[in-house]
Every structure is written in structure tokens, then in C-alpha cells.
Amino acid sequence: MAVYTQVTAEEINAFIAQYDVGEVVSFKGIAEGSENSNYFLQTTEASFILTLFEARVNEADLPFFMGLMDHLNHKDIVCATPVRDRAGNNLKTLCGRPAALITFLNGMAINKPQPEHCRQLGGELARMHLAAADFNMSRANDLSVDGWEKLVADCADGADRCAPGLREILTGEQAFLKDNWPTDLPAGIIHADLFPDNVFFLEGKLSGLIDYYFACNDFLAYDLAVCMNSWCFEADGSFNVTKSTQLLKGYNDVRPLEARELDALPLLCRGAALRFLLTRLYDWLNRVEGALVQVKDPTEYLTKLTFHQGVRNASAYGLDIK
Amino acid sequence: MAVYTQVTAEEINAFIAQYDVGEVVSFKGIAEGSENSNYFLQTTEASFILTLFEARVNEADLPFFMGLMDHLNHKDIVCATPVRDRAGNNLKTLCGRPAALITFLNGMAINKPQPEHCRQLGGELARMHLAAADFNMSRANDLSVDGWEKLVADCADGADRCAPGLREILTGEQAFLKDNWPTDLPAGIIHADLFPDNVFFLEGKLSGLIDYYFACNDFLAYDLAVCMNSWCFEADGSFNVTKSTQLLKGYNDVRPLEARELDALPLLCRGAALRFLLTRLYDWLNRVEGALVQVKDPTEYLTKLTFHQGVRNASAYGLDIK
Numbered sequence: 001m002a003v004y005t006q007v008t009a010e011e012i013n014a015f016i017a018q019y020d021v022g023e024v025v026s027f028k029g030i031a032e033g034s035e036n037s038n039y040f041l042q043t044t045e046a047s048f049i050l051t052l053f054e055a056r057v058n059e060a061d062l063p064f065f066m067g068l069m070d071h072l073n074h075k076d077i078v079c080a081t082p083v084r085d086r087a088g089n090n091l092k093t094l095c096g097r098p099a100a101l102i103t104f105l106n107g108m109a110i111n112k113p114q115p116e117h118c119r120q121l122g123g124e125l126a127r128m129h130l131a132a133a134d135f136n137m138s139r140a141n142d143l144s145v146d147g148w149e150k151l152v153a154d155c156a157d158g159a160d161r162c163a164p165g166l167r168e169i170l171t172g173e174q175a176f177l178k179d180n181w182p183t184d185l186p187a188g189i190i191h192a193d194l195f196p197d198n199v200f201f202l203e204g205k206l207s208g209l210i211d212y213y214f215a216c217n218d219f220l221a222y223d224l225a226v227c228m229n230s231w232c233f234e235a236d237g238s239f240n241v242t243k244s245t246q247l248l249k250g251y252n253d254v255r256p257l258e259a260r261e262l263d264a265l266p267l268l269c270r271g272a273a274l275r276f277l278l279t280r281l282y283d284w285l286n287r288v289e290g291a292l293v294q295v296k297d298p299t300e301y302l303t304k305l306t307f308h309q310g311v312r313n314a315s316a317y318g319l320d321i322k
Numbered sequence: 323m324a325v326y327t328q329v330t331a332e333e334i335n336a337f338i339a340q341y342d343v344g345e346v347v348s349f350k351g352i353a354e355g356s357e358n359s360n361y362f363l364q365t366t367e368a369s370f371i372l373t374l375f376e377a378r379v380n381e382a383d384l385p386f387f388m389g390l391m392d393h394l395n396h397k398d399i400v401c402a403t404p405v406r407d408r409a410g411n412n413l414k415t416l417c418g419r420p421a422a423l424i425t426f427l428n429g430m431a432i433n434k435p436q437p438e439h440c441r442q443l444g445g446e447l448a449r450m451h452l453a454a455a456d457f458n459m460s461r462a463n464d465l466s467v468d469g470w471e472k473l474v475a476d477c478a479d480g481a482d483r484c485a486p487g488l489r490e491i492l493t494g495e496q497a498f499l500k501d502n503w504p505t506d507l508p509a510g511i512i513h514a515d516l517f518p519d520n521v522f523f524l525e526g527k528l529s530g531l532i533d534y535y536f537a538c539n540d541f542l543a544y545d546l547a548v549c550m551n552s553w554c555f556e557a558d559g560s561f562n563v564t565k566s567t568q569l570l571k572g573y574n575d576v577r578p579l580e581a582r583e584l585d586a587l588p589l590l591c592r593g594a595a596l597r598f599l600l601t602r603l604y605d606w607l608n609r610v611e612g613a614l615v616q617v618k619d620p621t622e623y624l625t626k627l628t629f630h631q632g633v634r635n636a637s638a639y640g641l642d643i644k
Contacts, residue, residue: 003353009432009433023525025429025524027430028352028362029353032350047364106364108348109331202347
């Protein structure tokens, strides 16, 4: 929620002069994105987002993200896309930071998604998975099952300060998932962070997905599990099976789910809940009082984890394809 | 540099439906304005800034600010202007805050103004003063000579923590200005905060003035003094007489300065320097570690005050009309 790197009018004019996008008419820092600095930029020809990648992003990953957005855009998946300068570069340097000029996507994130939004999300997610199938780069998911052991170790000492008994829950869940994690599911490129703030709607219709900066290779159904957790729970922690049914149906209509994917869904949902529980807990334990970025509540994801631990089979999520 | 009040897509859609400005296509919080929450809003028809006035703004002053922008706009002074809803209101409530939809002004603030920018600024400031002459509301300047005594008292105890000897300097300067402040100069509506970040340029031409939320009634030449301090000093604290000459010439070409105004300029510049020294010092002494808003350096204005204390007459500023 901040602009970390200040770019002056002089600097942005010189930067934009390297592109074929007209002259700058407006340039304002926007209060979005917790990891990077983002500016809204209008030229005589179009609107853009200028992103400066800050320290938390691994520079070596940037060509993967740029390439993926470019690839998806060519496959008619509506997403923000990096623009190339006259020399053909879509990743440059500005004020000492890696920087990308990204096309502007109309639409707004929805605060309280309804079942119809979930259905549209499912469909677009499946289309994105299919479109990414022939993308020729890859990136490991360092926040999946192999990464949780270290996160649990890093958070163990402080966990009970966040919620009594949390240390034991985390240790037990991580061990359980390590032993039971699926090994043989359809895999490919996933978004991995498709929360409601990364999905735009315009007049009730999904208008695009943003923020591909956690995208990686993993089980396709794991992306669904991330969405189940972030779209299908109510503010009071209750699970809304109507929303999850629509999410799964929307997906299944475009890319039919295999029985083994559905069967794995309770486990994948537990894993996705643990992943966000752990990273939120890590941020919570390492928070700086009064810092620019607000720390999100880890216990929201403890509630979700507990729900999925009680699920016996995937029909609890509302889709039964057998 | 922050959005203090979060507005959801649902809330902004309902709010904008009360105006005749089309449908919302984009809505993003912007990292500008240290006192209020500002959003960039695009509709199917145009671009706007949505401002939510936060606690530090006195609600009773808002009709004055809205009326002034409206008045200036009708007089062809390019400035952001509040839009009226279908019922004719240009000041409404959103998320429990006073809120105004403001027209979007193209252009960018300039980080390092050159003499030519100062000349244009002077001309536009004079045009604004003339255009505001028949505005029928008024607002006292509570940050002028009568307000400094209390600010000095509030800051006295901590002043020397900021700069050794500062308490004595403030007390002495405030007493001197109180005894010598002019009483008989051309007066009217002034902007009172025309720093470079409140002036937009587009392809080298001044494209508009923003942020009228300190506007008030005072000596017109005091507005020039505020600009002299914020536009005509270099980063190293030195005074650039070429810039001040252009500022004064640009102004004088549109609204000829009277001899008594020029004569008073050294005093007015001292007052304007004391005003920003005091408010910055107050914020510095009352800062919260790690807070969203960065505190500006008070001593920058001590350097400027010291310069003006050494000025014997207004010809030091580069304009001699006698």
C-alpha cells in the first residue's frame, strides 16, 4: 500500500521517451501492491501501470513473469501485459530498480464476491491454465509442500503468541501433508495468488486477472484450492458451499476435472490454507509497528485449515462428477 | 502519501450512480496528498479524482474550498473543479467522510523547477488572484501572523532538539514580525500553499494548480512570498535570484505590483518562512515513528528564514519597478 521508490517527472519523461506510446500527460503513485511500487501513467495514446520491482522480488524471476503475461495475452487471456520499448525490451531499469511498463486493465476488484463471480472466476482460471500449457519457461513453487518445513521452523517459537497451540498444529499439519501430498496430478503454470483483489470485474463481468508475481509450476488443482480459500469463505469464517460449487463448476465446464484431482481437493485446500497461514504468521511475527504495509490476520487461515481438516471427501465442496 | 479510508467497488458504484458521469471502469487509491484520501477514478466518460476529507480538515471550511474552485474554473483558471451530482451537490458523504468528485487535471508536478517554470507560475498566480477578486466567500488565514504566537509556544520546549538555539530564534522572529507585519497591502484570496507539487506542467507549459485546501484571505504578495521560498531556493539552501526574478516578473506582467508590496517582500518572505518552519517543526516534534506520512525537514525553512533576515530591500529578489 505504498510507493517505495519516488520517480520524478523528469525521470519518467526520459524513461517513456524510449517507448512508442506517446507523451506522458499524467503520472501518479498508486496505493496498491504490497511488494512493489506502482504508478498510474497516462500518455497521449493510452493508460498504463508502471511497476518498479522492490527488494522482495527476486530479479531472476522477472523474465518468467514478463514472458508469462506476454504469452497469456497472445492467447487472448485478458491480463495486464508488459509493453516493449523500441529496442524490444519489456523489462528495464528505472531509479536503480527493475521496471516494467504494463498495459492498463479496466475493472475493479470486488470486495464481497457472489456465487456468479466465483463461477466466472473458475472459468477464467481454467482458460488461463489451458492457455499457459505451451508456455516454455518454468518456475518452481518455493511456497509449496517442500517450502513449508522451513517456514514452520522459522515460525515455531512465536506461533503460540499468535494463537495458543498453534505451534503444535503447524508441526502436525506440515508432517501430515508432507507424508500425504499428491504426487501424480495434472500440473502446469498456476497463478498461485488469485485472491479477490487480483481479479477485476466490469459491470458484473470478469475483465481480467492481475499480479502474476507468484505464478509458478504446480498442480493445476492447487490454484483452485487457493481460490476456494480466498473466495468461498464468509467474513465470519463459515464456508459457503454455493460459492465453491460455482467455482468448481465454472472451472469444470472449461477444463473437466479428473476424479483424482477432485479426490485430492481436501488435501490441496489444507495445503493452500497452511501456505497462507504460514506466510501471514511469518509477517505477523516479523512486523514493524507502524510500518507502511498492514499485516494480515494469520488466524483467518487457521479457521480455514481447521474446516478442511474436517472434510472427509470432495463432495463437501459441492461438485460431484462421478 | 496514503489512502486512509478504504472504499469498496460496491460503495464507489453506488456513489457514482448519483452523478451524471457514466459508469465506473477503474478506481485506484493514489499515494498523494498527506491530509486526505485520494482515488483515481475513470468512468466511461472521463477521469476524476475522488477526495475523502480526513480528520485534519475542518469540515466547516469545505464549502469555501469547493466554491472557490468552482468560481476559478468559471473564470477560466485551470484548476481541478468539484463536480455536482444530479441534485446539485458538490460536497457529499462517502464512508462517513465528506467527499468530493473532482475533475482530473492532466500534467505533472516538476521536481526541479527552472526559471521559465517560475515565470509561468508568477503569471498564473496573478491571474488566479485577479479571478478570485469577486469570489463572495472568505476564510481567515489561521496560519498567518496571529497564529504564530501559539505555534511558537507549542514548539518552544522541543525546538532546540531540532536545532540548537532554535527556540530563541523562533521567539525573537515571531515578536519582530508581530511588531512589523504590514497592515495595508492589497489583499484577497490566496492559495497559501503553492509548492511545486501543487503546480502541474504539460510539455513545459503550466497546466493547472491543485490543492486549494489552505486557500484563505490574506495579502496577495504573501502568496508570492510562499512561492519564493518553495520555488527559488536550491537543494543546497542557496537562493536563486534568476528564478525569483522570473517569478516576480511573470506576476508583475499580469498584475503590476505596487511599490509598497515590493517593499514588504522581505518581511513577507520571513513570515512565510516562519510559517512553514513552525508547522514542520510541530509535525517533527509530534511525529510517530514509522507513520504513513513522512515528516519534512524543518531546518530547510530555518535556512530560508536566515537568508531573508539578511535581505535589506526587495531589489535582492531581482525585480525593481521604481
